[in-house]
Amino acid sequence: MASPHPSAAASRYRTLLSPLDLGPLTLRNRIVMGSMHTGLEDHPGDAGRLAAFLGERARGGAGLIVTGGFSPNRSGRLSLDGAQASEHLLRRHPRITQEVHEADGRIVLQLLHAGRYAAQPLAASATAGRSPLSPFRSRRLTRRGVSRTIEQFAASARRAVEAGYDGVEIMGSEGYLLNQFLAPATNRRRDRWGRGAEGRRALPLAVAAAVREAIGPDALLTYRLSLVDLVPGGQTWDETIVLARGLQERGVDVLSSGIGWHEARVPTIVTSVPRGAFVPLTAQLRREVDLPVIASNRLHDPDLAESVVARGDADLVSMARPLLADPHLPRKLAEGRSGQIVACIACNQSCLDKVFDHQRASCLVNPRAAHETELVLTPVVQRRARRVAVVGAGPAGLEAALAAAERGHVVTLFEASQEIGGQLRLAARIPGKEDYALALRSWRMRLASAGVGIRLGTRPSAEDLQEFHDVIVATGVTPRLVDxxxxxxxxxxxxxxxxxxxxxxxxxxxxxxxxxxxxxxxxxxxxxxxxxxxxPIPSATLDAATWREHWGVLDPSAHRGGVAARRTPPEAPADPPTDGRxxxxxxxxxxxxxxxxxxxxxxxxxxxxxxxxxxxxxxxxxxxxxxxxxxxxxxxxxxxxxxxxxxxxxxxxGQESVTGLAAELLEARSGRLPRVHVIGGADVAAELDAQRAIRQAVEVAAAL
CATH class of the missing domain: 3.50.50.60 (FAD/NAD(P)-binding domain)
Known part of the structure; x- marks a missing residue:
C-alpha cells in the first residue's frame, strides 16, 4: 500500500504500518480485520455482497482479513440456515478471494463450530446440556462424532484453500465448541477427550494437526485462542500456555487473542470496557510462545494500536469493528489522515445486536457497511452539483452534510447552538460512553476536509434558505414534557x-x-x-485496573477462568459507597x-x-x-x-420532533423554493434512534 506521505506515516504509525512475514505470507501491515459475522456468510446468493464488503476493506489497506465463522458441519451451524463451509457454498467464494487479492489483500476463512451455542436442534458439545444462549439442549458428541468432527474441520479447510483463501483460522475461543472441550465446566467426559487437562485439549490439538495436514505448508493457519474464559470453571493460565505450545508444535502460524465466553458476566468489547484492557494478557502470551500473536478487544485507537505493537506486546492488532466503521482506516493512517477516520464507538447497535437477532449487520456510524452494493454514493459531475442546506448538526444532519458533500454537492450546515452533536453530544457525557465524543471529532475533521460550510449559532428561516436547491431538515428532538x-x-x-x-x-x-x-x-x-x-468518579472506563476490580476480573494464573465467583449486586446499598461513586x-x-x-x-x-x-x-x-x-x-x-x-x-x-422549520418550508412551498427532506428525529422521534437517523441521512444524500 503506497503512501503519498510516507514521512508522516513513518513518524507516527511506523510499526503498525510496517510489513510482516506471517507463516507463508507477507502482510503489507500489522492491521487485521478480525472475524465478524455479518449475515452475508449464510447464503450462497449473498456471495457478491460479501465480496463487495470484504473487497472494500482490502482496498482500504487491511493487512489480513478474517471472514465470519463457517461451520465444518451441520451440527456446528450457529442457526439452522447458518454458514457452513460446504462444497455448495464455497463454490461461490472464488469471487470473494479474487476481489481481495486484486486489491493486494490477504484473507483467511474462519472455521467455527458453535457447540452448545448453536441455536438449532442439531447442537452438539463435549457434554450434553444447554447454554444460556440457545433454546436447544445440546447432545453429547460420541467418540465417533468427535473423530468425524476432526475430519470435517480438515475437509472444510481444504475446500477453503481450493476456493482461493490464503489459509484458515480455527475458532477456539469465545466459548464455542473447542473452547467448551477445554473447560472443566463444560467437559465432564471420562474418555480420551476429557479426564483432565490433557484430555480436554486433545480435540483442539487434533483439529489443528488435521487442518495443517489438509491445507499443506503454503497456506496460513491461525488459531483464535481464549486467553481468559471469564466463566467459573474455565481454563487456568498454565493450561492455556500448554495448549498454545501444543498448537505451535502442530503447525499453527499465529495465535489470535480471544477474550471471554459469550455467556460471561463480564463485558469484553462494549464501549464501557477500557481501551486495551486485555493487552497485558496478550503480552504475557507473546513472552511464553515463539509465535506471532494478534491482540484484540477494544483496540479502536490507532495510537494505542501503534504503541501495543511498538512495545512488543503483540505482533499484529485486530481492529474488527473499526474496519466495519471505516474500511479505509489503514490507508488513511498511511496517508496522514488519521483525523478523518470514521470512529467506531463500540455501541454494538448495528453490528452484534443485529447478528444476534439474525439480521444483517451494519454499522451505526457507517450504514454502508455490508450494504455496499445497495447504498451507493455516486459522485456527481460539477455541472450537476446542487446547493444543499442541512439544518441541524446532530448525527443525522452531520452525516447528511458529509455524504452530500462527498458526492460533490455544495453543502452548508446550520446549527442553532454553538456545538455540533445534538443528542449524541449528551450521550458522550454518560460514564462508559466517553468514546462517543470520538465520533463527533471525526465528523468535524471530515466535514472540514469535504469543504462543508458550517454556521454555528445560526437558526435559518424559510426565507433564508430560498437560495438552495435542497434543504435537509435535521432539527432533531426536544424532551417531551408531562401534562x-x-x-x-x-x-x-x-x-x-x-x-x-x-x-x-x-x-x-x-x-x-x-x-x-x-x-x-x-x-x-x-x-x-x-x-x-x-x-464511580472518575469513570471506571478510564482506568483498566479499576475496571477489572469493578467487574471481578482476576489473574487467570491464580484463579481458574480469571473471574471472581458470581455475585448478586444488592438492590440497595447498605452503606454509603466507598469506591468514589x-x-x-x-x-x-x-x-x-x-x-x-x-x-x-x-x-x-x-x-x-x-x-x-x-x-x-x-x-x-x-x-x-x-x-x-x-x-x-x-x-x-x-x-x-x-x-x-x-x-x-x-x-x-421521551422526545418530540422539532418540526417548525419543516412546516414553514412546506407551507411556503412554491416553484422557486427548494426541495425539502425531513430526516432523523425531526422525522420520527423514536427513542433517539441514531442508527435509523444516520442511515436515513445517507439514503437522502444518495438520492440528491
Whole structure:
C-alpha cells in the first residue's frame, strides 16, 4: 500500500504500518480485520455482497482479513440456515478471494463450530446440556462424532484453500465448541477427550494437526485462542500456555487473542470496557510462545494500536469493528489522515445486536457497511452539483452534510447552538460512553476536509434558505414534557418540594441533581441518566485496573477462568459507597410492567442492568404518576398511593420532533423554493434512534 506521505506515516504509525512475514505470507501491515459475522456468510446468493464488503476493506489497506465463522458441519451451524463451509457454498467464494487479492489483500476463512451455542436442534458439545444462549439442549458428541468432527474441520479447510483463501483460522475461543472441550465446566467426559487437562485439549490439538495436514505448508493457519474464559470453571493460565505450545508444535502460524465466553458476566468489547484492557494478557502470551500473536478487544485507537505493537506486546492488532466503521482506516493512517477516520464507538447497535437477532449487520456510524452494493454514493459531475442546506448538526444532519458533500454537492450546515452533536453530544457525557465524543471529532475533521460550510449559532428561516436547491431538515428532538400538576420543568430549585428538570437540562449542566432523585421514564435515556448520577468518579472506563476490580476480573494464573465467583449486586446499598461513586438515592420509574432495560441492546443491556443493581438504583415498574408538590412525587404503585420524598425529578419521558422549520418550508412551498427532506428525529422521534437517523441521512444524500 503506497503512501503519498510516507514521512508522516513513518513518524507516527511506523510499526503498525510496517510489513510482516506471517507463516507463508507477507502482510503489507500489522492491521487485521478480525472475524465478524455479518449475515452475508449464510447464503450462497449473498456471495457478491460479501465480496463487495470484504473487497472494500482490502482496498482500504487491511493487512489480513478474517471472514465470519463457517461451520465444518451441520451440527456446528450457529442457526439452522447458518454458514457452513460446504462444497455448495464455497463454490461461490472464488469471487470473494479474487476481489481481495486484486486489491493486494490477504484473507483467511474462519472455521467455527458453535457447540452448545448453536441455536438449532442439531447442537452438539463435549457434554450434553444447554447454554444460556440457545433454546436447544445440546447432545453429547460420541467418540465417533468427535473423530468425524476432526475430519470435517480438515475437509472444510481444504475446500477453503481450493476456493482461493490464503489459509484458515480455527475458532477456539469465545466459548464455542473447542473452547467448551477445554473447560472443566463444560467437559465432564471420562474418555480420551476429557479426564483432565490433557484430555480436554486433545480435540483442539487434533483439529489443528488435521487442518495443517489438509491445507499443506503454503497456506496460513491461525488459531483464535481464549486467553481468559471469564466463566467459573474455565481454563487456568498454565493450561492455556500448554495448549498454545501444543498448537505451535502442530503447525499453527499465529495465535489470535480471544477474550471471554459469550455467556460471561463480564463485558469484553462494549464501549464501557477500557481501551486495551486485555493487552497485558496478550503480552504475557507473546513472552511464553515463539509465535506471532494478534491482540484484540477494544483496540479502536490507532495510537494505542501503534504503541501495543511498538512495545512488543503483540505482533499484529485486530481492529474488527473499526474496519466495519471505516474500511479505509489503514490507508488513511498511511496517508496522514488519521483525523478523518470514521470512529467506531463500540455501541454494538448495528453490528452484534443485529447478528444476534439474525439480521444483517451494519454499522451505526457507517450504514454502508455490508450494504455496499445497495447504498451507493455516486459522485456527481460539477455541472450537476446542487446547493444543499442541512439544518441541524446532530448525527443525522452531520452525516447528511458529509455524504452530500462527498458526492460533490455544495453543502452548508446550520446549527442553532454553538456545538455540533445534538443528542449524541449528551450521550458522550454518560460514564462508559466517553468514546462517543470520538465520533463527533471525526465528523468535524471530515466535514472540514469535504469543504462543508458550517454556521454555528445560526437558526435559518424559510426565507433564508430560498437560495438552495435542497434543504435537509435535521432539527432533531426536544424532551417531551408531562401534562400533570407540578411536572413543568423549573429553572431554579423551589423553596419547597422537588425541582423538576429534563434530562437535557441535567446533561448540559443547566441543572444539578440533589441527593434524592426520581427519574421518570426508564428507557435508554432514563437508564443512562441513572448511571450518570450513580457511577464511580472518575469513570471506571478510564482506568483498566479499576475496571477489572469493578467487574471481578482476576489473574487467570491464580484463579481458574480469571473471574471472581458470581455475585448478586444488592438492590440497595447498605452503606454509603466507598469506591468514589456518587452518594445518591436514585429511583428509576416506568409505567410499563416489564423489566426495566428490557428494550436495551442484546449485547449491552445486561451490562447496564448490572450497573443499576450494583449502584443500588431503586427500580419501580407499573407505576402511575399523579402530581408533584411540596411533599414530593405522588404516584400509584401496586394499587397503593405512595409519595417519594425526593429533591430532584428528572424527566426522561421521551422526545418530540422539532418540526417548525419543516412546516414553514412546506407551507411556503412554491416553484422557486427548494426541495425539502425531513430526516432523523425531526422525522420520527423514536427513542433517539441514531442508527435509523444516520442511515436515513445517507439514503437522502444518495438520492440528491
Amino acid at each position: 400533570l400538576p407540578g411536572f413543568a420543568p423549573q429553572a431554579e430549585a423551589p423553596a419547597a418540594g422537588p425541582q423538576v428538570v429534563t434530562y437535557q437540562d441535567l446533561l448540559e449542566e443547566r441543572a444539578v441533581a440533589g441527593e434524592r432523585v426520581a427519574i421518570i421514564g426508564a428507557g435508554g435515556i432514563g437508564v443512562d441518566v441513572a448511571e450518570y448520577l450513580t457511577s 456518587r452518594a445518591r438515592e436514585v429511583h428509576l420509574l416506568q409505567r410499563k410492567e416489564t423489566k426495566i432495560g428490557a428494550g436495551l441492546g442484546r449485547t449491552t443491556g445486561w451490562v447496564h442492568r448490572a450497573e443499576l443493581r450494583r449502584a443500588g438504583v431503586v427500580q419501580h415498574t407499573g407505576v402511575a404518576y399523579e402530581r408533584i408538590d411540596e411533599q414530593g412525587l405522588h404516584l400509584l404503585e401496586d394499587g397503593e398511593e405512595r409519595v417519594l420524598d425526593v429533591d430532584t425529578v428528572v424527566l426522561c419521558t
